Amino acid sequence: GENVEQHPSTLSVQEGDSAVIKCTYSDSASNYFPWYKQELGKRPQLIIDIRSNVGEKKDQRIAVTLNKTAKHFSLHITETQPEDSAVYFCAASQEGSARQLTFGSGTQLTVLP
Amino acid sequence: DAMVIQNPRYQVTQFGKPVTLSCSQTLNHNVMYWYQQKSSQAPKLLFHYYDKDFNNEADTPDNFQSRRPNTSFCFLDIRSPGLGDAAMYLCATSSRLAGHEQYFGPGTRLTVT
Numbered sequence: 001g002e003n004v005e006q007h008p009s010t011l012s013v014q015e016g017d018s019a020v021i022k023c024t025y026s027d028s029a030s031n032y033f034p035w036y037k038q039e040l041g042k043r044p045q046l047i048i049d050i051r052s053n054v055g056e057k058k059d060q061r062i063a064v065t066l067n068k069t070a071k072h073f074s075l076h077i078t079e080t081q082p083e084d085s086a087v088y089f090c091a092a093s094q095e096g097s098a099r100q101l102t103f104g105s106g107t108q109l110t111v112l113p
Numbered sequence: 114d115a116m117v118i119q120n121p122r123y124q125v126t127q128f129g130k131p132v133t134l135s136c137s138q139t140l141n142h143n144v145m146y147w148y149q150q151k152s153s154q155a156p157k158l159l160f161h162y163y164d165k166d167f168n169n170e171a172d173t174p175d176n177f178q179s180r181r182p183n184t185s186f187c188f189l190d191i192r193s194p195g196l197g198d199a200a201m202y203l204c205a206t207s208s209r210l211a212g213h214e215q216y217f218g219p220g221t222r223l224t225v226t
Contacts, residue, residue, distance in 0.1 A: 034214070043203065043217040044156065089155055095212055103155035 004092050006104025013080050014112050021107045023090035024072040030102075032095035033066060033073045039076040039086045040107075047088075048075070050093060080111045116140070117218035119204050124195050125224045134189040134221045136204030144188040146215065147179060156203055162187060191223075199225045205214040 003026040013019045020103035031052035050057045050064045050073065057064050066073040077084055090104040117138045126132040132159045143164050145204055148156035162181045178190040201220045207213040
């Protein structure tokens with residue numbers, strides 16, 4: 001089965017700086033990679049996703065890059081704000097598959113004012 | 114607004130006393146999932162329904178059961194809760210037509226005393 005590793009487990013940055021979270025996956029059949037943000041006590045919310053036919057996707061301050069050859073993908077948050085503080089989970093899946101959403105272990109991001 | 118609803122948000126049960134958590138959705142999605150999330154960990158898939166077809170994860174304990182009486186509702190039954198079952202239980206839905214992007218409910222925090 002799929003295995004997703006996520007690093008770092010905790011990340012502290014100063015407000016305005018950039019944050020990068022990295023994930024690797026094992027199953028070359030995976031082709032859909034969502035990122036979820038989970039604030040304390042709240043539901044995971046999809047913030048951005050990327051499919052394997054795309055190398056990079058950007059949405060305002062958030063971007064995701066994918067390297068299929070190396071089987072890794074990264075989340076980049078620029079101009080971080082205190083409200084970006086949360087746990088971020090990467091995941092891997094085969095698009096169209098109803099079951100195979102494998103999560104990484106999560107990164108606690110803290111943005112220091 | 115279309116959404117995923119979970120009731121109750123907080124549930125306290127006694128060791129060994131059966132408990133049922135509920136999930137409903139107004140998204141008309143054909144797939145519904147149950148995840149268990151323990152503190153500081155990633156969500157762990159317990160099982161999912163693809164339409165009426167039940168799909169159990171191999172490592173989901175027999176203590177956990179699920180029912181889906183119709184498209185909108187899905188229930189998680191814990192037959193004999195143990196202290197180790199205390200967790201956040203997340204319901205999610207997805208639709209084949211939407212590429213199976215998963216939408217999470219707010220979760221039910223289960224405490225076992």
